[in-house]
Amino acid sequence: MAGHVQDRWYRTEPGPDGKPSRVKTDRHGMGMRYRARYIGPDGTEKSKSFPDKQKRLAELWLTQIEADMSRGQYIDPQAGRLTVRQHAERWLASLTMDPGTFVGTEQRIRLHVLPYLGSRTLGSLRPTHIREWLRKLHDGGVAPAYQRVIFANFSTMLTAAVDDRLIPENPCRSSSVRAPKLDVRRIVPWPRERVLAVRSALPEHYRAMVDLAGGCGLRQGEVLGLAVDDLDFIDGVVHVVRQVKLIRNRPVFAPPKGAKTRTVPLPATVARMVEQHISQHPPTVVTLPWRAVDGPPVTASLLFHRDQGRPVNRNDFNRWAWRPALEAADVPYGRVNGMHALRHFYASVLLDAGESIKAVSQYLGHHDPGFTLRTYTHLMPSSEKRTREAVDRAFADGPENDDGPTTAQEG
Numbered sequence: 001m002a003g004h005v006q007d008r009w010y011r012t013e014p015g016p017d018g019k020p021s022r023v024k025t026d027r028h029g030m031g032m033r034y035r036a037r038y039i040g041p042d043g044t045e046k047s048k049s050f051p052d053k054q055k056r057l058a059e060l061w062l063t064q065i066e067a068d069m070s071r072g073q074y075i076d077p078q079a080g081r082l083t084v085r086q087h088a089e090r091w092l093a094s095l096t097m098d099p100g101t102f103v104g105t106e107q108r109i110r111l112h113v114l115p116y117l118g119s120r121t122l123g124s125l126r127p128t129h130i131r132e133w134l135r136k137l138h139d140g141g142v143a144p145a146y147q148r149v150i151f152a153n154f155s156t157m158l159t160a161a162v163d164d165r166l167i168p169e170n171p172c173r174s175s176s177v178r179a180p181k182l183d184v185r186r187i188v189p190w191p192r193e194r195v196l197a198v199r200s201a202l203p204e205h206y207r208a209m210v211d212l213a214g215g216c217g218l219r220q221g222e223v224l225g226l227a228v229d230d231l232d233f234i235d236g237v238v239h240v241v242r243q244v245k246l247i248r249n250r251p252v253f254a255p256p257k258g259a260k261t262r263t264v265p266l267p268a269t270v271a272r273m274v275e276q277h278i279s280q281h282p283p284t285v286v287t288l289p290w291r292a293v294d295g296p297p298v299t300a301s302l303l304f305h306r307d308q309g310r311p312v313n314r315n316d317f318n319r320w321a322w323r324p325a326l327e328a329a330d331v332p333y334g335r336v337n338g339m340h341a342l343r344h345f346y347a348s349v350l351l352d353a354g355e356s357i358k359a360v361s362q363y364l365g366h367h368d369p370g371f372t373l374r375t376y377t378h379l380m381p382s383s384e385k386r387t388r389e390a391v392d393r394a395f396a397d398g399p400e401n402d403d404g405p406t407t408a409q410e411g
Contacts, residue, residue: 003038003065005058034058038065040076048077075165082166084125085118091157099292100245100254108150109157112137122167125158127174134180147180186378189348190341194331201328206321208277209304212238213342215270217364220339221245222256224312227300228283231274236266240365242300244288244311251311253288253298256365264363277303286311347372348379 009028015021032049036058040046050058068075088109095102116133117125137147155172162170171177199210212223221243230239241261245254255261266274284305289295304312318338326333343364350360357380361372 003036003062005055005062006035006037007033007055008035009033009052036062038062041069042076046077073168075168081121081123083118084120084122085114087122087161087166088114088118088157091160094160098254098259099252099295100247103247105153108153112142112150113154113157122158122161125167125171127171127176130171130174130177134177138180144180144182148182151179187344187375189344189379192345194329195342195345197329198325198331201325203321205277205281206304206317208273209339210342211270211273213339214345215267215273216264217343217346218264219243219257219343219365220314221254223339224302224304224314224317225253225300226303228278228303229301231266231271233266233271233275236268236271237263238266239263242298244314246314247293249313249315250293251288251313252291252293252295253300254291258365258367260365260367262362262365274303284309344376347376351376351379352381354381 008031009025010022011025012020013023033052034050034055035047036050037045037047048058048061050061092102092106092109095105097105113133116136117129120129134147134151137150142150151172155170158167158170158172161167195210195214199207202210209223212218212226213220216238218226218238218240222240224244225242226238226240227242230241232239239261240256240263242253243256244251246252281303283301283303285299286302286305286309287297287299288311290298302311306312322339323333326337331337347360347364350363351357357373357376358369360376361369364372366372
């Protein structure tokens with residue numbers, strides 16, 4: 001057994017005859033009687049107290065400690081006394097992710113986790129506390145998709161606590177805890193007429209944004225970060241290598257989402273619109289820090305810009321250009337009708353033309369084709385439709401009689 005159990009109510013002293021005898025201590029009958037003590041892997045003494053008549057329980061506790069040490073599963077009993085807030089501060093300080101991603105993660109933990117669970121110790125967290133917290137998020141009107149992101153961030157934070165031997169297991173991964181479910185909502189792509197109506201309602205110097213987003217599948221930040229050097233009009237491709245991000249409302253250049261650069265086809269119609277835009281609104285050199293507000297300066301000749309070599313702020317654009325264009329085109333304003341709707345339009349056009357999911361995923365810059373398939377599978381032509389069209393084509397040039405194409409002919 002690791003360590004030993006100390007009886008604080010009695011001590012052993014030599015008797016008059018020289019034999020050891022038990023003598024009551026000054027603490028006899030007061031407080032916890034037994035203290036289980038052992039030396040931890042870090043070389044310091046650890047202990048836990050037990051009441052009278054629980055010496056056997058103290059011994060079993062020490063035996064479990066010894067077994068955990070031998071299996072490499074030992075967790076310091078004091079480690080769980082760290083509060084969720086204290087662990088969050090340490091965990092956030094240790095992250096090395098993209099600055100923009102870090103800001104979002106920090107805000108979600110600070111605004112949606114710590115007010116509910118920040119004062120609770122890590123060791124006291126139970127699945128019931130996680131379920132109650134998720135219920136509060138739901139009742140607070142947090143969108144299901146955002147609930148999932150918050151839950152994922154918190155679960156990752158607790159997994160780090162498990163890895164650091166602060167707690168034995170992650171309560172977010174309990175079988176009784178369910179991650180928030182997304183609303184089952186099929187994407188309904190804009191019709192061509194809506195795309196053109198919104199484009200016409202935009203200020204003239206922003207209209208080519210619709211061509212690039214709806215004709216090349218670029219995200220809004222990628223459109224705002226597109227430089228003239230990224231366009232290859234000879235080979236008919238666009239190199240998507242940067243975006244403009246806002247970190248605490250300060251613009252920076254950054255790689256595309258997931259640090260995944262890509263090359264997408266540049267259709268001739270889009271190329272003509274972009275060339276016309278360039279001739280009327282020459283690109284301007286813009287210098288921004290790279291990835292972080294204190295990052296190294298990077299310069300690009302952007303297609304879309306404001307005066308004095310400043311980039312377009314997406315919040316300002318959405319408020320003063322995009323929203324009025326939606327209103328003018330009689331399109332409801334909301335999340336589903338943001339500029340991202342143009343990417344859905346792009347995907348629907350490609351899938352309707354028979355393009356493969358793999359190619360669509362690559363052009364959109366998705367992390368894997370499975371995500372693309374789950375998002376747009378309902379937009380793919382059905383097998384029944386393909387079958388009817390294939391058979392119609394097979395019969396189209398056949399003889400005008402009752403004999404089908406596979407009818408045996410009499411000899």
